[in-house]
Amino acid sequence: MRVLGMLSGTSHDGIDLAVVEFSVAGQVLQARLGEHRTVPYSDELRADLVAALPPGRIGMAEVCALDVRTGQEFAAAAASVTEEFDLVCSHGQTVFHWVQDGAVRGTLQIGQPAWIAEATGVPVVSDLRTADVAAGGQGAPLVPLLDRMLLAPFVADGRPAAALNLGGIANVTVCVPGRPVRAWDTGPANALLDAAAGGLDRDGELAAAGTVDRGLLAELLREPFYALDPPKSTGKELFTAGYVQQFLTRDVSRPDLLATLTALTARTVGDALRGVDVVVASGGGLHNPTLVRALAQELGETELLTSDALGCPGDVKEAVAFALLGFAHVAGLPGNVPGCTGARGERVLGRLAPGRRGVPTVPGLPSWPARLEFVSPAG
Template sequence: MIGLMSGTSHDAIDAGAVDLTLDGESLRLTPLGLISRAYDDELRAALTAALPPAATTLADVCRLDTRIGQAFAAAATEADRELCGGRAELVASHGQTVFHWVDEGQVRGTLQIGQAAWIAEATGLPVVADFRPRDVAAGGQGAPLVSLVDRMWLRGRPGTPVALNLGGIANITAPDGTAFDTGPANALIDAAVRAWTPQGRERGLTYDRDGGIAARGTVHEGLLARLLAEPYYALPAPKTTGKELFHADYLRRVLAGYEDLAPEDVVATLTRLTAVTVADAVRAAKASEVVASGGGIRNPTLMAAVRAELGPGVPVRGSDELGLASAAKEAYAFAVLGFLTAHGLPGTVATSTGARHPSVLGSITPGRAGRWPEGLLGGAQAPTRLVVDGH
């Protein structure tokens, strides 16, 4: 299988290849590798220009749906050739989230684009895509969808392990089914680097490479207090958020009156914001350890801040230590969700998303000549554990 993912940072498409086998109550996952391909500059600029709070047109949405679908198709084709030796049987595509419609704490709709037909046409393989809307239709938040995979994967570890993902938005999953977006991980940091730092304005830097900018700055306690006053953080779980809330214009409003603050101090303060909101959520879950993944774990300043907030009693380790490369984990997770869909099995935990019931997720686009992996589509027992080969 190939899992395709592009997160809220919308910087690249990750294509993770896995071999998945049902073994009684266990689902055995053998990682085959990852390729990551950046959106070309023109496409990323067009996508960024269309995202809220900017205005867009249906014509632009159509063009983006097609072009992102073609980019996903190219990544899937390369992953099949380079990682699977041309033997892939199924593709699971998360697509690119462009809007998550939240009204008074309830998700009313969600839109991921990247037309699956282009992937099916290019690879000849069936594609499971459009995962989130079914959970929303069942009354859920549509996120975080990897909570089922996290629970299966961490089942059996001692204590209360909590999975943490640090993408554009941060989210956690606890063993009791609690799962929610804690707030921004990299979203506001990236926005500040692009708009407030010389490296971003003059040299096109889009993120705080190695946490170097934050490391040179000092946290401004007044600004941090203003940021922490955001009402989202006080909402009860389940809850979800995204760049519909935490975007560059939001940051401009929050920074009103702090225009003279050094750019490094702004980035340092936003980095501490992520650490504080993540740590608050982890402590509330009474975590005994944190298993982290996502692009944010490559930021040593952010990771040090998270560890400092949690203290030595709650170790924070990367998912790599448990066999899932952090950069590939979400792509692998959506491969698992696509595998479950192909077997007619639910891919959600209702308590995690707030839905009325678990749901079989996604829509299926047939492969060439109706190609479908033998033995799938119903009849399997739902696995309760995810076992990563070698761990």
């Protein structure tokens, strides 16, 4: 089965897409990565999405329009793929993650899947998070389904291992031999850095020119979210652009603020990953060498790899993960990992928008294979 995975993350800058062909060989799920890239949002849509995020306030008419416009841009991105696929799994765009008293009450992803089905003729799985929330979970993170199979070889060798994604928000999946898989959001990765730099320091040059303000760092680390026990999740409803505005008015230069925010991300990620032997990292934050150096310093002797080393390009790893969730939906297999989200149990995730073509099937797969292995296009 060939599945097109699609999503836009908390950076709200474009649509990551990846076509993945899945096949089963014994206890190995083989994944053959096909066409993959990022399609930028139009400037107008991105500006309107960012303006709609908290603390922005918009009416239902604007919500409806954003839902349609996002769906149309997802549809255009899917239609631009030259490789054939049998199914689309679209995460859409998260615009709000409702957290109250430490519990997730709801989550909203926009980007109507009917536009994708109409443009491609292919059925579309969407709304991947709400079944987990309804079962008492956080609805996030969902990438551990992929992570636990990618990290299985390290765990089989007796090595505690973790996967790290550095998007707008940083999240980790930790696999320790003999223990349940755990995963959670650690806090901001690029979200506060982008807000402080106006999106102009993706390579970390300004941060590299600054000095960490230790007093400010200590103040930032008092954010209550960091003290919560996993499972936990967050987003730009907490780490808003306004979150850093209060610090821009202080006697701190922009380079020093960026250096301090970089240290904040490195510290909160490092604190989450104490005791693991190997970290497999992915996400846009890897393009910021200043952040990567700070993270490596926090991790010390821990081996730091990128997911590219395992055959999964870091920039589209989450798109690959959502392709896997689409495969899970039609196979009738659970897409959540309850120990990671806090749900009462495993759930098949998503709902299906039919296309003109029939829904593909996965016969005779009663449970998940033990590991996932990327294979070359030649097989």
